[in-house]
Amino acid sequence: xxxxxxxxxxLSIQEGENATMNCSYKTSINNxxxxxxxxxxxxxxxxxxxxxxxxxxxGRLRVTLDTSKKSSSLLITASRAADTASYFxxxxxxxxxxxxxxxxxxxKLSVKP
Amino acid sequence: DTxxxxxxxxxxxxxxxxxxxxxEQHMGHRxxxxxxxxxxxxxxxxxxYSYEKLSINESVPSRFSPECPNSSLLNLHLHAxxxxxxxLYLCASSQEFSGARHEQYFGPGTRLTVT
Numbered sequence: 053x054x055x056x057x058x059x060x061x062x063l064s065i066q067e068g069e070n071a072t073m074n075c076s077y078k079t080s081i082n083n084x085x086x087x088x089x090x091x092x093x094x095x096x097x098x099x100x101x102x103x104x105x106x107x108x109x110x111g112r113l114r115v116t117l118d119t120s121k122k123s124s125s126l127l128i129t130a131s132r133a134a135d136t137a138s139y140f141x142x143x144x145x146x147x148x149x150x151x152x153x154x155x156x157x158x159x160k161l162s163v164k165p
Numbered sequence: 166d167t168x169x170x171x172x173x174x175x176x177x178x179x180x181x182x183x184x185x186x187x188x189e190q191h192m193g194h195r196x197x198x199x200x201x202x203x204x205x206x207x208x209x210x211x212x213x214y215s216y217e218k219l220s221i222n223e224s225v226p227s228r229f230s231p232e233c234p235n236s237s238l239l240n241l242h243l244h245a246x247x248x249x250x251x252x253l254y255l256c257a258s259s260q261e262f263s264g265a266r267h268e269q270y271f272g273p274g275t276r277l278t279v280t
Contacts (some may be wrong), residue, residue, distance in 0.1 A: 094271035144264030
């Protein structure tokens with residue numbers, strides 16, 4: 053079963069705008085990751101945030117984590133057409149007791165030039 | 166080299182065929198994974214190998230048979246598949262099998278069509 057649920061399911065914006073995607077999860081976690089997937093391709097790791105961290109930055113990406121609300125957000129600033137992809141959050145399985153990664157349903161981002 | 170390679174890129178097979186998917190990484194990772202992904206869905210874990218031993222089999226039908234010949238290679242043997250098995254099959258590796266503590270590196274996938 054899925055641990056993370058992304059919101060919104062689809063997002064369409066203009067180039068230069070910011071894109072915010074949210075992820076909610078059900079059980080306690082040790083770490084949360086975000087991945088990007090271009091259509092029909094493999095996933096690319098974007099950022100990892102640990103349960104004791106609240107915010108992390110990587111280039112134009114900003115990830116926040118609120119463990120009290122069991123939620124995370126991914127902000128892409130100054131979006132580009134090349135950012136068009138699906139974005140998935142992924143957490144430890146079942147409260148960190150298992151070693152596998154469980155992916156959310158994903159947000160499909162479309163950035164129009 | 167931070168690349169995971171997968172062959173073939175595309176595969177069309179009949180329901181009576183036997184074929185294999187191959188995956189290779191040279192990052193010294195000790196965990197390797199097979200995922201199945203249907204269109205517009207997230208990847209679903211099938212198998213995990215940790216230190217060349219099968220650690221997780223997510224109740225996958227026996228027509229899928231994984232093999233880890235050595236620490237760099239992972240195969241997925243396919244036999245008597247059904248049309249509903251058509252999907253993108255992704256291989257991934259990570260430093261250790263440790264939940265979300267380590268990032269996973271994904272290959273480009275094999276697009277499988279079962280006719």
